[in-house]
Amino acid sequence: MPDQPLSPVNNVEPSDDALFERYRKGDAAAFEQLLARHQSALFGFLVRMAGSRALAEDLFQETWLRVVREARRYRSEQKFSRWLFTIANRLVIDELRRRKRWNTVSVDDDEAAVTLQARGPSAAEETERRRTLSRIEAALATLQPSLRQVFLLREHGGVSFKEIAAMTGAPLGTVLWRMSAALKHLRKELEADGVTAK
Amino acid sequence: MNCERANEALMLDLYGEAGETDAAALKEHLANCAACRRAAEASREALAEFRREPSPRPSRETVEAVLAAAQSRPSFGGVFALWRPALWRAVAVVVIALTASFAIKFWPRTPVPLAGERASVATQSAATETSWDAESVAVSEHIRLAQADVAIGSSLDNRIAGLRDALSELRNGSDGF
Numbered sequence: 001m002p003d004q005p006l007s008p009v010n011n012v013e014p015s016d017d018a019l020f021e022r023y024r025k026g027d028a029a030a031f032e033q034l035l036a037r038h039q040s041a042l043f044g045f046l047v048r049m050a051g052s053r054a055l056a057e058d059l060f061q062e063t064w065l066r067v068v069r070e071a072r073r074y075r076s077e078q079k080f081s082r083w084l085f086t087i088a089n090r091l092v093i094d095e096l097r098r099r100k101r102w103n104t105v106s107v108d109d110d111e112a113a114v115t116l117q118a119r120g121p122s123a124a125e126e127t128e129r130r131r132t133l134s135r136i137e138a139a140l141a142t143l144q145p146s147l148r149q150v151f152l153l154r155e156h157g158g159v160s161f162k163e164i165a166a167m168t169g170a171p172l173g174t175v176l177w178r179m180s181a182a183l184k185h186l187r188k189e190l191e192a193d194g195v196t197a198k
Numbered sequence: 199m200n201c202e203r204a205n206e207a208l209m210l211d212l213y214g215e216a217g218e219t220d221a222a223a224l225k226e227h228l229a230n231c232a233a234c235r236r237a238a239e240a241s242r243e244a245l246a247e248f249r250r251e252p253s254p255r256p257s258r259e260t261v262e263a264v265l266a267a268a269q270s271r272p273s274f275g276g277v278f279a280l281w282r283p284a285l286w287r288a289v290a291v292v293v294i295a296l297t298a299s300f301a302i303k304f305w306p307r308t309p310v311p312l313a314g315e316r317a318s319v320a321t322q323s324a325a326t327e328t329s330w331d332a333e334s335v336a337v338s339e340h341i342r343l344a345q346a347d348v349a350i351g352s353s354l355d356n357r358i359a360g361l362r363d364a365l366s367e368l369r370n371g372s373d374g375f
């Protein structure tokens with residue numbers, strides 16, 4: 001197989017797939033480039049999903065380790081970023097389940113979206129959370145996890161709604177409703193925070 | 199388009215995922231529905247507010263740990279990966295060569311008669327027709343194997359042709375008796 005040139009022609013950035021293919025052939029610099037490209041979005045997704053920076057650091061590391069470990073099984077017809085966020089999504093949900101912070105109770109109205117969240121953090125955790133998380137992160141932390149998931153997969157992961165539906169096993173209509181409810185909640189929280197003008 | 203569908207279309211539209219038909223229907227609905235217009239505005243503002251805040255970044259230690267792990271995985275990377283196909287080709291060549299050398303080495307042990315011996319062999323085979331049948335099957339098997347290995351070298355072709363002739367002559371002789 002011919003190698004792609006290291007410096008892209010016409011200033012066109014190499015695609016994720018091209019970089020990953022190069023890494024699979026042993027080019028460590030290509031991996032570094034991939035990591036640099038996705039680290040911010042992936043870490044943002046994990047921090048805001050997990051509601052904890054410390055946990056997000058661990059999950060971030062674990063996600064990339066899986067990418068490295070499963071590199072051979074990666075099929076390029078799947079977008080790399082989609083694969084990356086599929087792994088991260090699975091890891092963070094497993095962790096939230098383990099900590100009993102994930103529930104799949106379906107919520108049908110906006111009030112429930114906030115009040116029906118999985119067993120919330122303790123008072124001490126809440127204080128810690130407010131201290132270490134930004135207001136956006138704090139606002140997201142009070143959102144029902146399945147709503148948060150849709151919002152963050154779309155916003156950080158760049159995963160399309162259709163793909164989120166496939167990834168989460170929820171119908172497209174449900175995914176869109178969750179997105180809308182997440183946005184409403186976010187706006188309400190930020191308003192309460194005195195940030196957004198009414 | 200009702201308000202519920204308009205809300206769905208709005209979410210798709212925020213990310214450029216609404217088709218042309220949906221986008222047009224949404225535009226029309228928003229022009230006529232104040233409630234949805236307000237909701238759409240609120241959604242856009244919330245999104246803009248969220249995007250104003252920079253995404254958090256992982257610590258240096260975490261990033262370095264990931265890079266170290268990525269580099270210490272030579273099982274599929276490194277120079278090894280580049281010459282792996284060549285390695286497998288080499289292994290294949292060695293295996294074929296060994297098979298061929300074994301085949302050639304053990305060939306003469308099969309009782310393939312030379313021209314001068316044919317008559318006597320034919321006499322023997324007439325006496326023990328069943329055992330001769332078994333032997334002819336063995337010779338056929340060698341021909342089959344030789345054909346399978348024919349890619350190794352054209353010199354084998356001559357051997358096969360010779361064996362085939364010998365076999366057919368032996369068969370004819372055996373039948374004739």
Ligand SMILES: [Zn+2]
Nearest residue numbers: 201204231234
């Ligand atoms: Zn409406």
